[in-house]
Amino acid sequence: MVDDLKGDESWRMFRIISEFTEGFDKLANIGFCISIFGSAQTRPGSKYYEATCSLSARLGKEGYTIITGGGPGIMEAANKGASESGATSVGLNIELPREQIANPYQNLKLDFRYFFARKVMFIKYSMGYVCMPGGFGTLDEFFEALTLMQTSKIYPMPLILFGTEYWGGLIDWIKSTLLANGAINVKDLELVVVTDDEDEVVKVINAHREWKLKKIAEEKKSDDDRRCL
Numbered sequence: 001m002v003d004d005l006k007g008d009e010s011w012r013m014f015r016i017i018s019e020f021t022e023g024f025d026k027l028a029n030i031g032f033c034i035s036i037f038g039s040a041q042t043r044p045g046s047k048y049y050e051a052t053c054s055l056s057a058r059l060g061k062e063g064y065t066i067i068t069g070g071g072p073g074i075m076e077a078a079n080k081g082a083s084e085s086g087a088t089s090v091g092l093n094i095e096l097p098r099e100q101i102a103n104p105y106q107n108l109k110l111d112f113r114y115f116f117a118r119k120v121m122f123i124k125y126s127m128g129y130v131c132m133p134g135g136f137g138t139l140d141e142f143f144e145a146l147t148l149m150q151t152s153k154i155y156p157m158p159l160i161l162f163g164t165e166y167w168g169g170l171i172d173w174i175k176s177t178l179l180a181n182g183a184i185n186v187k188d189l190e191l192v193v194v195t196d197d198e199d200e201v202v203k204v205i206n207a208h209r210e211w212k213l214k215k216i217a218e219e220k221k222s223d224d225d226r227r228c229l
Helices: 002-026 047-061 074-084 115-125 136-150 164-179 186-191 198-228
Strands: 033-037 065-068 089-094 108-112 129-131 159-162 193-195
Touching (some): 002 108, 002 115, 033 074, 033 136, 047 065, 065 115, 074 089, 089 115, 108 115, 129 136, 136 159, 159 164, 159 198, 164 186, 193 198
Parallel strands (some): 033 129, 089 108, 129 159, 159 193
16 A cells, blocks of 8 residues: 555656646747736626736737636636737646636646646746736735745746725735734835736836846846856
8 A cells, every 4th residue: 555655656746747847848938928817706797807808908919928827707807818919828727626617718728737836837937917806826826926026036026916995905914914013024015016007007017027128138248248258
């Protein structure tokens, strides 16, 4: 029995490696990407579904690839907006016992069994996160990215909470409890943007792209200078 369990663990390792390999291979050259998160329960026609479609289409027209979790609700809205704008529309689908039904608006689709492998793809290939109203999954993605930026494990990127009415209570709690008790610093709050304005989202993300392009150019020049020495 113990030997059988060891065998299962060995094969699980290869499945994990295969998910990383496929993700790195398929997402290697998709350009500047924005990940959009939110509830799978959000229905077409609702306020945030339509806002997500609109925002995703605008970002697509700005030249961004849109990445979602590939399911229904907000994910569907984001993939739909991207697809209809002519942008690359990526779905990182996950096997779940319920809820996760792949939406039809993905033109690049990957399937994952393991949440942690899927989350690496979001972090590695995104230059910005937009969190629409959502549940535990959205909070999970938001706080992981926030923690990685706070601890300087990844470069800073726009981390946007869209919907002041929805997210305002969370931000108030963070200020009144975490900040008040010294668990975080005031500067940590600067990592998060809370807004209802699509124009502001596009402006923040475009400004970050300009910063990133400048940084890439500086690093390339530095490498070229070193090769000349």
